[in-house]
Amino acid sequence: MRKFGYRIIDLLVDHFADIEGEPVGAKRNPGELIPLFDNDPPETGRDLNDLLAQLEHDVLPNNLHVDHPRFFAFVPGPNNFVSTMGDALAAGFNVFNGTWLGGSAAAAVELGVVRWLGRVCGFPDTAGGLFVSGGSMANLTALVAARNALLHDRIGGARVYFSDQTHSSVERALQVIGFSREQMRKLPSDENFRLSVETLREAIATDRAKGLRPFCIVANAGTTNTGAIDPLLELGDVAGAEKMWLHLDGAFGAAAILSERGRAVLQGIERADSISLDPHKWLFQSFECGCVLVKDVALLKSAFQIKPDYLRDVHRNAEEFNPGDHGVQLTRSFRALKVWLSLQAFGLTAFREAITRGFELAEIAERELRARRSWEILSPAQMATVCFRFGDRDDVQTQLVDRMMRDGYALLTSTTLRGVASLRLCTINPRTTEQDIIETIERLDQFARQL
Ligand SMILES: Cc1ncc(COP(=O)(O)O)c(C=O)c1O
16 A cells, blocks of 8 residues: 555656646547547456556546646646645545534534635625535535525526626536526626626516516626626625625636735625635645535525435534535535645645736736737736637637647637637646746747748
């Protein structure tokens, strides 16, 4: 066990220490990779060293390294080593984090970290929440609470409002919990990719006039496309006046509240009834680690708690916190451990600085792009995200993504903004250097001119 374990630790340490000198990862063809694993396990076990060698050859290099300092695609996963060790401990001790009885200390750690996150977001003492797999599950969990609290789960005629920049996980969550397409009011965003309060008010009024039941607004705090933040204060006013639930999808951006720059742009976050905030994004945790925060945690519990016979010992003491009563999962891993460990190990100042760096790196990228001919900024740097394109042909942006992937130095992806293809950099990795950004833009510029 020790030898095997030490070899794995060595692999991990080498990965963390040397990654910036390595390619940003590789995507192989299905025809090459699938046959390597599409077979039955051996009847007799294999040598562990052989297995590790196979992993080093076939598995570890053949993924994109979302933790690489020059991985700027989608939302990067710049995890930290302490968090990784937290996961190793949680898995090794196989801590059961579903009930107080099964894991009282685990539940206490989770409660403590979640309550702290709630305070950071300006939520009152009544707030609580849960660590979940990621933003998708956080959005789903919050929407179940909203449905239960405001509609008593009777969804006929109910309407949910969000902008066309909202992450697809919101639509999927609504679909999963029973809402039909026509119950989702996807509203056109304004010129800054934000939900327009005017458009929202009109949509609600129109629906009320038809006898429908507007019940929930989903706002964004950092859209995936551009990092746009919806007007939270005004949306809070609308939700308050209309007696609607305000859910904030801050899966990507809400963690920025820890930094001064984030606090300035996230004003009004406390107006939400629930917030999704992913520590596995801008809080530097290993996957899977999302978090759902609910202003009145009792509403989360009423939406989810069921007391089956075989859990009668679990439910004997009302003051005990049972995470499994607040979400979908009963058996759940001890996700809070890695968050707690890394917060304690690095301290908040390190987190604040690491988040601030994300804002700055996107600004450096924008500056470098503006300094070069034929690059157009489609959405300026905000929340560690900048969107841009070269010239006016969509196919060129797509080809640039492929060219960068083949090159292996840095990786970015594209999106569509207002009907046109846009390149996009997401710069939340605090290990990214200014030189990384400059060299990435330089290569993009060279490849673009070759194309
Ligand atoms: C704004 C936003 N919401 C939700 C999600 C979904 O989160 P996850 O992939 O962790 O389930 C993402 C993922 O990038 C996101 O950016």
